[in-house]
Amino acid sequence: MAILEVQNIEKSFDRTPVLKDISFSLEKGQALAIIGSSGSGKTTLLRCLNFLERPDKGKIIVQGETLFDAQDASSIKEKDIRMKRLHFGMVFQAFHLFPQYTALQNVMLARQLLEKGKPGFKENKKKIYEEIETEAKELLDKMGLSDRMEHYPHQLSGGQQQRVAIARALALKPDILCFDEPTSALDPELTGEVLKVIRSLADQNMTMVIVTHEMAFARDVADQVIFMDSGVIVEQGDAKQVIENPQEERTRQFLSRFSQTV
Amino acid sequence: MSTIMEQMPIVFHALNVGFLQTLKLFFVTLLGAFPLGLIISFGSLSGFRPLRYLTKLIVWIIRGTPLMIQLLIIYYFPGLVLGKTIWSGGEEGRFMAAAVSFIINYSCYFSEIYRGGIQSVPKGQQEAGLVLGMTKRQIFFKVTLLQMIKRIVPPISNEIITLVKDTSLARIIALQEIIWAGQAFLKGSQGISGQIWPLFFTAVYYLVFSGILTLFLGWLERKLEYFK
Numbered sequence: 169m170a171i172l173e174v175q176n177i178e179k180s181f182d183r184t185p186v187l188k189d190i191s192f193s194l195e196k197g198q199a200l201a202i203i204g205s206s207g208s209g210k211t212t213l214l215r216c217l218n219f220l221e222r223p224d225k226g227k228i229i230v231q232g233e234t235l236f237d238a239q240d241a242s243s244i245k246e247k248d249i250r251m252k253r254l255h256f257g258m259v260f261q262a263f264h265l266f267p268q269y270t271a272l273q274n275v276m277l278a279r280q281l282l283e284k285g286k287p288g289f290k291e292n293k294k295k296i297y298e299e300i301e302t303e304a305k306e307l308l309d310k311m312g313l314s315d316r317m318e319h320y321p322h323q324l325s326g327g328q329q330q331r332v333a334i335a336r337a338l339a340l341k342p343d344i345l346c347f348d349e350p351t352s353a354l355d356p357e358l359t360g361e362v363l364k365v366i367r368s369l370a371d372q373n374m375t376m377v378i379v380t381h382e383m384a385f386a387r388d389v390a391d392q393v394i395f396m397d398s399g400v401i402v403e404q405g406d407a408k409q410v411i412e413n414p415q416e417e418r419t420r421q422f423l424s425r426f427s428q429t430v
Numbered sequence: 431m432s433t434i435m436e437q438m439p440i441v442f443h444a445l446n447v448g449f450l451q452t453l454k455l456f457f458v459t460l461l462g463a464f465p466l467g468l469i470i471s472f473g474s475l476s477g478f479r480p481l482r483y484l485t486k487l488i489v490w491i492i493r494g495t496p497l498m499i500q501l502l503i504i505y506y507f508p509g510l511v512l513g514k515t516i517w518s519g520g521e522e523g524r525f526m527a528a529a530v531s532f533i534i535n536y537s538c539y540f541s542e543i544y545r546g547g548i549q550s551v552p553k554g555q556q557e558a559g560l561v562l563g564m565t566k567r568q569i570f571f572k573v574t575l576l577q578m579i580k581r582i583v584p585p586i587s588n589e590i591i592t593l594v595k596d597t598s599l600a601r602i603i604a605l606q607e608i609i610w611a612g613q614a615f616l617k618g619s620q621g622i623s624g625q626i627w628p629l630f631f632t633a634v635y636y637l638v639f640s641g642i643l644t645l646f647l648g649w650l651e652r653k654l655e656y657f658k
Contacts, residue, residue: 219560220561250560258561264552264554264555266573267577268656268657277572278559278563282563320656320657320658321658322657336562337562
């Protein structure tokens, strides 16, 4: 069974269609890269998965559970949405770390708030907090940031900030981790260190949806690729095949601009 | 006529008593206007149009008319026009009326500063909180609030310093604050009359107090410099 199934998603902003009949599915442990030019709807699609936008039509199904169904109003209650979101993690292009917290606090905050709402928190507060801290430190360690835990975001480089953001998303143990152009705000050197981290997550079979302009990276790391153009999926399939041997004329056109880097 | 040296203990005692009333009005106003301003700013940011327009109307009226007029209306209107006094007699009633006027007036100014502060926090902060499963309440208190406070400290400091001196407007309803206390020696009080220096000297109280506040607010601003 697919871990993620997206069925016939449509979305318009002020009557301008942004997503038209988007369907795809993703197996557990796979990485899906979404490529396409700016304005093709890639980011909107990711935002729909994270409930930052509401699709006008369609369904989102995770592990067989329908999280969102545009026809079923009861599936879009504000309270439930918060818990549904936790199936997904999100890493933004501009990091969006919380500036007033250290790297470590950024990673711990959401977990701490989440645990607070659970029964039995008060009795075990100390133990729970220690656990969260241990796990957060392990995550930052994996991101190669063990010596940056007490730094504030403005004291970190863009690449380091993005790695903190990845650790922050992983701290909630999402089923599917989404990346929205995670390296577009970084210079080539910093891009490398962030891609390395994402690559290692792929090696650990983390299920991921990655919107990216890094074609070589998509080809080597992703299992599947979706090419989008003006709100529709033009081509989808095995990453290597789509990128090296695209079938559609529009895909070929798009990829030819990257021919030097691929 | 006594010498200035003999007048001093009497005058300073009276000025101290008056200044205490000034301080009381100052702190009560801040205590009331800080939270009320936040509520008003939520109103002016509300997605519910009637509430937003009503809030903007109130803010317009309060900011568009002199505080002195507002003081007079709030103090005299219930008794003179409605025929029903709501303020108890004497200094206590005057203080209540002054405090209510000041809180309403300053919360409107604060609300606009808050609104700017809230709107200046990037939307991405809220979205980052949402995708991490936080409630809107948690996002406001744990993420947005401190960033907003950092941004509004300079403009709020300005209002706070203005408030120090605005408290003197309460003189218009005969609140016995420091200006009233100083002026009393011009007209005659406790055997001293025709003396203008006590009134002049009240300026020193304001100056010293706003100096202390400036130091404190500057310290607060530096305290929040640990993040960007």
